[in-house]
Amino acid sequence: MPAVLLAVLISLPFWTPSRYWVSVAIQALILAVFAMSLDLLLGFGGMPSFGHAAFYGMGAYACGKLFPQLTGGGLLAFLAAGMAAGVIAALPIGALAVRARGIYFLMLTLAFAQMVWGLAFQWTSFTGGTEGMSGIPQAVPDWLQEQGQNVWPALRTAGPFYVVALTVAVLAFAGLTAITRSPFGRALEGIRENEGRMRALGYPTYRYRLAAFVIAAAFAGLAGATTALYNGYANPSQLYWHTSGLVLIAVIVGGTRSLLGAVLGAFFVTIVQLVISSYTEHWQLLLGAVFIAVVLFLPGGLISLGRLGWLRR
Amino acid sequence: MSEIERYLDSKLGEDVDRRGFLKLSASAAGLAALAACGGGTVTPGPSGPTGAEFKLGIVLPYSNVYAELGSSITNGIQLYLNKVGNQAGNRKITVFKEDEKVSTDDAVAATKKLVEQTSVDMIAGYVLSPNAVANRDYLTSNKVPTIIANAGANVISRAKKSDFIYRTSFSNWQPTHPMGSYVQDKLGLKNVLLVYANYPAGAETAQSFRETYTGKFAAADVAPPLGYTGDWAVWVSKITAANPDGIYVFLSGTDSVGFLNKANELGALKNIKVTGSGFFVEQDVLGSVGDRAPVGAVSGLHWALTLDTKENKDFVAAYRKAYNKPPDVFAMDGYDTGRVIVDALNAVKGDTKDPTKFLAAIGAVSFKSPRGDFKFDAATHNVINPVYIRELVKDPQLGYTNKVVATVAGVADPGK
Numbered sequence: 001m002p003a004v005l006l007a008v009l010i011s012l013p014f015w016t017p018s019r020y021w022v023s024v025a026i027q028a029l030i031l032a033v034f035a036m037s038l039d040l041l042l043g044f045g046g047m048p049s050f051g052h053a054a055f056y057g058m059g060a061y062a063c064g065k066l067f068p069q070l071t072g073g074g075l076l077a078f079l080a081a082g083m084a085a086g087v088i089a090a091l092p093i094g095a096l097a098v099r100a101r102g103i104y105f106l107m108l109t110l111a112f113a114q115m116v117w118g119l120a121f122q123w124t125s126f127t128g129g130t131e132g133m134s135g136i137p138q139a140v141p142d143w144l145q146e147q148g149q150n151v152w153p154a155l156r157t158a159g160p161f162y163v164v165a166l167t168v169a170v171l172a173f174a175g176l177t178a179i180t181r182s183p184f185g186r187a188l189e190g191i192r193e194n195e196g197r198m199r200a201l202g203y204p205t206y207r208y209r210l211a212a213f214v215i216a217a218a219f220a221g222l223a224g225a226t227t228a229l230y231n232g233y234a235n236p237s238q239l240y241w242h243t244s245g246l247v248l249i250a251v252i253v254g255g256t257r258s259l260l261g262a263v264l265g266a267f268f269v270t271i272v273q274l275v276i277s278s279y280t281e282h283w284q285l286l287l288g289a290v291f292i293a294v295v296l297f298l299p300g301g302l303i304s305l306g307r308l309g310w311l312r313r
Numbered sequence: 314m315s316e317i318e319r320y321l322d323s324k325l326g327e328d329v330d331r332r333g334f335l336k337l338s339a340s341a342a343g344l345a346a347l348a349a350c351g352g353g354t355v356t357p358g359p360s361g362p363t364g365a366e367f368k369l370g371i372v373l374p375y376s377n378v379y380a381e382l383g384s385s386i387t388n389g390i391q392l393y394l395n396k397v398g399n400q401a402g403n404r405k406i407t408v409f410k411e412d413e414k415v416s417t418d419d420a421v422a423a424t425k426k427l428v429e430q431t432s433v434d435m436i437a438g439y440v441l442s443p444n445a446v447a448n449r450d451y452l453t454s455n456k457v458p459t460i461i462a463n464a465g466a467n468v469i470s471r472a473k474k475s476d477f478i479y480r481t482s483f484s485n486w487q488p489t490h491p492m493g494s495y496v497q498d499k500l501g502l503k504n505v506l507l508v509y510a511n512y513p514a515g516a517e518t519a520q521s522f523r524e525t526y527t528g529k530f531a532a533a534d535v536a537p538p539l540g541y542t543g544d545w546a547v548w549v550s551k552i553t554a555a556n557p558d559g560i561y562v563f564l565s566g567t568d569s570v571g572f573l574n575k576a577n578e579l580g581a582l583k584n585i586k587v588t589g590s591g592f593f594v595e596q597d598v599l600g601s602v603g604d605r606a607p608v609g610a611v612s613g614l615h616w617a618l619t620l621d622t623k624e625n626k627d628f629v630a631a632y633r634k635a636y637n638k639p640p641d642v643f644a645m646d647g648y649d650t651g652r653v654i655v656d657a658l659n660a661v662k663g664d665t666k667d668p669t670k671f672l673a674a675i676g677a678v679s680f681k682s683p684r685g686d687f688k689f690d691a692a693t694h695n696v697i698n699p700v701y702i703r704e705l706v707k708d709p710q711l712g713y714t715n716k717v718v719a720t721v722a723g724v725a726d727p728g729k
Contacts, residue, residue: 020430131443233447237416274422
């Protein structure tokens, strides 16, 4: 299944009817990285965060704030800055939030994220207020830019950046897969199932939960940096709870406890949002209906549909 | 059907060979099909445009809080396009609409869709400043000629001015700048309180006011959040407490309605002079507040429903006829946006292959608009507006509306 998806994505620029679909795929891939990072918290760690946009937005703002300095360092410098911003924000927030469980954790993360949003919104001199920061370069390496223009002249700048987005998504998928399959990931799932027993076994559960929170924030920051590079701006809407809610829906619709589920959910939400919304203003109604249907009838998410069921984990 | 018959008659009078006849039957069939689709909107000119279709992309909010503005602007654009038979420069103009919604991500996605999938020839719209600013780099690097039909951020005419973007509405600086000195010198106010929605447009308006009003301020600015849904008494009582001799207001839409209703209920505006940037007493607001309208309020804006010019009377009459309600300033901005597009297309004879030439034609457009003389400022790509200083009155025919008491011509954004 991952191989099929990857093959479709790699070949996309060669058969797509218009470059718009490459844009849609880029958006979906960015949301996929963001959703996978949340899935580490929600699915594997059992921590329902409603404030994950804080770290996504921080990643974007780090690129917006530092792009004059980062431009010399190229693409990797931007992506690293995004991840670092996620980590820096997650350490203090996580240290407080992971002490709470369930709905309290959810409310705390929401509150912290809204504080970050409020800061970005009000502190106009530092963050640009509601208009945010724009003019961030795509930072696509020169060789890729040249090659990309030759291979996909019709796609213009979308082509080279598609390679960037796809590479980031594949690496994030590989990295998070490795983490979830490592002893750390197994211990995290153990804590989700029965924290008391894990503590009795000698696991410092608070540190495990905090580590998971910080790792998830780093990948969210990576997704935020990618979106800032692609769209060229950082903006308070990226920090707002709507964004946290959307990624939560993507993970739940796609299927928690499965990174592939998060990816599927991200593609589903992006397509509903971008494609269906041109035909009707009521696309949110459709998304809501699907969300309710999945929660009621398909708790495993889209990934658990039919014969795909055996692919989970 | 009569339209088609007339068209066929005119064609049949010509010398028709076999090939011509086939072509003619085909086009007649096409027309019949269009008419069958409940058209009536499609009016082929005497000969019909033969050039390629001109795709006009429109990005405006059609859902959520700003849907009203989006529909007013769209109505305005459409009204002008219909007036010229939806064609210019020998090209049929087709409109493609996308929803700006509220968030910047949605506005950017809508823009990308129009540029990349629909391959539009130009874009018009943007109600919200952050959305206009966020799309600015994308539109510029993709060389898409663009007209901003509402978003007022000063920066679009200043640091973020683009070769590819013109603005037909206003910069936040424009309507307020002449008001500062008017309030001080003509109205004789000496102790003013600023009331504005706490977001960049509000802050830019306050800044603009401070540039020309040099008197005293009664207290710190009263700045409720944009889209305030709480109890307005909190903010109205700050005005009473400050005891100013006048207030200068920048609020719009539901904010203004909430404010005016509560201020009227508490009698807070009885003994003070109410002034402001025209949006807080525009027709959309006046329709909602009814008898609670602050009669006598003096406000500055680049248009008034009651402007006594032929252009404005024609516009208002045509708008009423088409949509069965009076236009507001947003509809007027849309109407002028439509005219700029049509005039520029005619000027280049429909040839938009070279965006630089087409943009030069847009920049050179000038005409008598419902607002007065319409002309772009070459330095800022922003429209040079007259600012009308209007007084709110109760007209026996029009109900509550704004009457022009003074005019400041040629107000251009300073560009820095």
